[in-house]
Amino acid sequence: MKLLIVDDSSVVRRAIQRHLETGRVTEVLEARNGLEAVSMFTMHRPDIVTMDITMPEMDGIRAVEELVKIRPDVRILIVSAMADKHTAIQAVRKGAKGFLLKPFNPTELNEAIEEILTDGH
Amino acid sequence: MNEGEIQAFVDITVNYFNQIGGEAARVEPPYMRKEGDSPIHDYTGVIGISGSRKGAIYFTATSQLLANVLTAHGESQVTEPMLADMVGEIANTISGNARFYFGHEFMISVPVVLLGRPSDIRLPDKIRSFVIPISWQGQKAHLLVCLEN
Numbered sequence: 001m002k003l004l005i006v007d008d009s010s011v012v013r014r015a016i017q018r019h020l021e022t023g024r025v026t027e028v029l030e031a032r033n034g035l036e037a038v039s040m041f042t043m044h045r046p047d048i049v050t051m052d053i054t055m056p057e058m059d060g061i062r063a064v065e066e067l068v069k070i071r072p073d074v075r076i077l078i079v080s081a082m083a084d085k086h087t088a089i090q091a092v093r094k095g096a097k098g099f100l101l102k103p104f105n106p107t108e109l110n111e112a113i114e115e116i117l118t119d120g121h
Numbered sequence: 122m123n124e125g126e127i128q129a130f131v132d133i134t135v136n137y138f139n140q141i142g143g144e145a146a147r148v149e150p151p152y153m154r155k156e157g158d159s160p161i162h163d164y165t166g167v168i169g170i171s172g173s174r175k176g177a178i179y180f181t182a183t184s185q186l187l188a189n190v191l192t193a194h195g196e197s198q199v200t201e202p203m204l205a206d207m208v209g210e211i212a213n214t215i216s217g218n219a220r221f222y223f224g225h226e227f228m229i230s231v232p233v234v235l236l237g238r239p240s241d242i243r244l245p246d247k248i249r250s251f252v253i254p255i256s257w258q259g260q261k262a263h264l265l266v267c268l269e270n
Contacts, residue, residue, distance in 0.1 A: 008231065009210040011203060015194045054213060056231050081217025086225035102214045103140040 001117075002027045004046035006037040006063065007079070008055040012102075016050055016079070019106035022113060034058025038066045045071070048116060051096065053080040053087065061087075061094055068095035075116050079104070122268050127151050127251050129222040130266050133215050138257050141193045146257040154250040160263040162186075164204055165235040166212030172228035176248055176268040178219075180212040186260035187211075205234045215264065 003025045005013045013030050020028075029044055031037040033055040041049070049067065053060035060078060067074050078091045081102040088099045097119060100112040131148050138146035165181040187204045190211070196203065209232030216229040244250050250267035 009206050009213075011191065011194060011196070011206045011210055014196070018195050054217065054229060054231055081214040082225075083218045083221035084225040084227075087220070102217065103137050105140055105142070 001025050001048065002029060002044060002046035004029045004031060004037065004040055004044070004049045006031045006034070006049060006055070006060065007052040008032050009052075012052070012079075016109065019109050020113070021106070021110045022117065024117060034060060034063030034066070037063045038070075041067050041070060041074075048075045048077070048113070050077045050079045050100075050113075053078065053082050053091070061091060064091060064094045064096050075119075077112055077116050079109075122249065122251060122266065122270065126222065126268070127253070127266070129219065130215070130251075130264060131253055133218045134253060134255060134264055136218070137211065137214060138255075141190060143193060144258055146255050149254040149256070151251050151253045154244070154252050154265060154267075159244075159265065160252060160254070160261075161238050162261060162263070163237070164208040166208040166210075167233045167235065168212050168216040169230035169233075170216070170227065170268060171230070173226035174223060174268045176266075177244060178212060178216045178229075178267070179265040180208060180215060180262065181265070182208055182211070182262035183260050186257060186262050189258045189260060201236075205236060208232075209234045 001024045005016050007013050017028050031040045035058045051060040076096045077098045078096045079100045097116045098112050162181045163184040168178045170176045187207045188199045191199050212232045220227050244267045248267050248269050253264040255262040
């Protein structure tokens with residue numbers, strides 16, 4: 001299973017990769033903004049995506065819209081610091097399957113990813 | 122800014138360091154910034170605020186505090202770009218978390234990172250700025266919040 005991690009912070013991208021415990025993910029891809037995410041998604045067709053919201057070039061909400069156009073059943077977990085309900089609802093309406101608030105700990109990350117993987121099957 | 126809004130930033134900051142684990146952060150009483158007297162450390166992350174409120178949020182910290190945060194995140198080697206990345210990410214996280222209190226029209230920019238110690242941080246003259254001093258693992262950081270009423 002391929003995971004695409006989208007975040008403008010390399011520290012966050014590495015932390016997500018390091019904390020990942022599920023044995024189901026065999027390949028990890030990275031993108032630094034929404035534009036790169038769309039490109040990587042088109043090329044590599046990952047099974048699951050973690051998506052930041054506040055990023056340069058293209059933000060995460062817009063990127064979710066684009067990824068859903070490419071593959072409507074894409075499994076996207078928003079991983080963002082945006083702590084308001086409106087943003088979470090908007091992300092889910094656009095097609096995200098879950099929302100994890102930053103700062104997160106490894107347990108919260110793994111539970112959120114596992115939930116999305118389980119919901120998909 | 123009112124007392125409740127300043128307290129919101131204190132709570133968010135304390136929660137950030139609690140999530141990292143280990144020692145809890147100590148937050149000293151916030152105070153109003155005087156012009157030309159901004160606490161500035163080695164790295165500073167700046168977030169512009171627009172929408173329902175206008176202004177800026179600065180998180181400034183010593184290299185060692187940021188290195189300790191990176192270590193807590195599991196990084197074994199720390200480089201200057203990683204320290205810059207970390208200070209921007211902390212500024213972004215604190216500002217984004219503030220939307221819980223200020224709502225979705227509290228718009229935050231992507232972080233701009235300043236390296237080194239400029240003589241002062243420029244903030245809008247007509248807006249009162251508050252400084253929140255933070256200590257964590259024996260290191261210093263400050264959060265500067267400058268928001269129009």
